[in-house]
Amino acid sequence: MSQTIPLDTKPPTTEESVVSICDRLYPQLGIENVKEINSYDDRNYLVSGKNEEQFILKITNSIDTQDDGLLEGQNKLMLHLSRKYELCVPVPILNVHGQYLSREELNTNQNGQKFAIRLLKYVSGTILGKLQLNKQLLIQCGEYLGKLQRCINDGYTDQSIKTRQYLWSLTSFPQARQYLYVLDQNPIKRQWVEEAMNRFETEILERKDQFEHAYLHGDFNEQNILVKDGSISGIIDFGDIYYGPRIFDLAICIAYVMLVDMSDLDPVLDAPRYVLEGFIKHVPLCERELVSIPICSVARIAQSVTLGLWTYQQQPGMNICWSPKQKDGKCCNE
Template sequence: MSMEHAKPKFSQSQVSEMVKTLYRMTAAEIKPLPSYDDQNFYVATSEGGEYVLKIMNSEDSKNPAITEVQTCAMSFLHQNGLPAQTVVPTTSGQLISLQEMDCGYGCQKYLVRLLTYLPGITISKVPLTPKLLYETGKMAARMDVILKKMEHPHLRTLQRESFIWSLSNIPLLEEYLRVLDGDPLQEVVKSVIDQYKTSVLPKRSNFHKCINHGDFNDLNVLVQPDENDGYKISGILDFGDMNDGYYIHELAITLMYMMTVHPEPVEVGGPVLAGWESVLPLNDAEKDCLYLLVLCRFCQSLVMARYSVTLQPENAEYLMITSKRGVHILQQLWTLGKEQVEKRWFESAAKFGEK
């Protein structure tokens, strides 16, 4: 089945009924929230609580083990003092329930979870000051350090060999390059994939392994005003892209997405890197591959957004969010080149560390 037919299409009345049946709560307000492959709803109840109801697509719903690991990760981070959502059990005590529904493609099964609602707005909506960027880098590193200590019987499900969003799987992008036919960007993407094979793969044995959140982006990090007229991180969302990876992957992903919402993308590197290294200093191999891994994430994002639009043209605006600026930033980084970009990132990070 294509992902186009796997995405759930529950109505608000069906959501209301589900909240009532599974959780014995009355939905006073229901609002749809944006999502890539799943369906998310904000739910406020007459009993006074605020939640997010997450309905997974029917393809991912066939693998409940990985959802159990993601659910455990959120809870584990929460227990260790990080602002992650936790799952509300059903009346029968289940954290995840399987619901059957016909969304227009015959009867399908969908995994459903009710998550606590975290206050705040996405980091994409506030000024990314050097201080906030530093805190973002630091939070991403702390998150991975905690996740590495997590235990779960199904951890092996995170070894996602064919997962297109893992930075370990960059060569898989070659299968999708046709969506860039006729676009000059295609040559840049091809060159990045080639350089990944020759420059990153041979060094990977020197990277520090961990579990990656895998999508620490500007829409998955929430902030709230702090007491100094700035902002502090109040939430980490969406664990659907978790995979077995490396610390340096999480840093590259964090860097890339913060660049897409900053007026001076290259300037993001220093503060994020300084925040990250305050928790997890990089070794030489990791430093040497950071620039290229950031480019790889841009390539993943741009190629898969174009591909997804061919499947879900009606969702094009959401799917192309990162692409709008991403194309320009990728070309800018490519033109500046590894040496110049790294020099700016690492010198800026060193200065930041002296403050």
């Protein structure tokens, strides 16, 4: 089934209305300051409460709000990782009704449309994309991802997430064909994307039942990985979780770290090797998976270029985290 990118679904809010939402749903926190931070299609606000506690108020776009079970599955996973393994992830906070999620009309919205509202604990740290990568950080990326994948798949299960299909999952890369026209002014790049897509379909998707499957973070990139005191400390943004071949998360990580500044390393030869070295300490891979990683990494870059450029053409003012060189530390900081 063909999918399209939803546009104009961002919640119609203001910082003033967010203060009102916080007072109504989370009065115990005494929210004092509100500041909007960048997000792809949701509204995210950094809010500060009494005792200088910080949280992220997340108001989800109308499309995902209507997806029964999706946000509940995300909350369930974050709680699973925090409670069972004490991983540093954004943990949802109970509202005044004793729930982790509330679907409500907004004061500025006149058509009765509802949006999901959640408050998550703020996870501090420096975004990996703002740093210069070295061998140790790359190995740590792989180690953290391998550990994360093992933790996710130890006791977590959710039918909504397991059956989820959406355009930005790596499995859906061939769906980007409908947007290839955005590359018409660059025939060489379009040919490269089409070749990457064809190879991914033939060598990966047509044989995907031969791969080990797992629940995936879905977007383990340099904008979502946090660092403290020189070590990987946490992971944010669980909006892209789904179920698929377990090497997809590793391939996505490799695709993006190859495009981050490095100190005295070859980004194409060294970055994949060191990330893989760390990953297989926790998740051993078979030969079929190992030879498939480069194909999947190239597919992810091609997917990001195509979908990111299409979205930017539709909404030129949108701060989109599709460019590998964008390191402002704001995009996807959810």
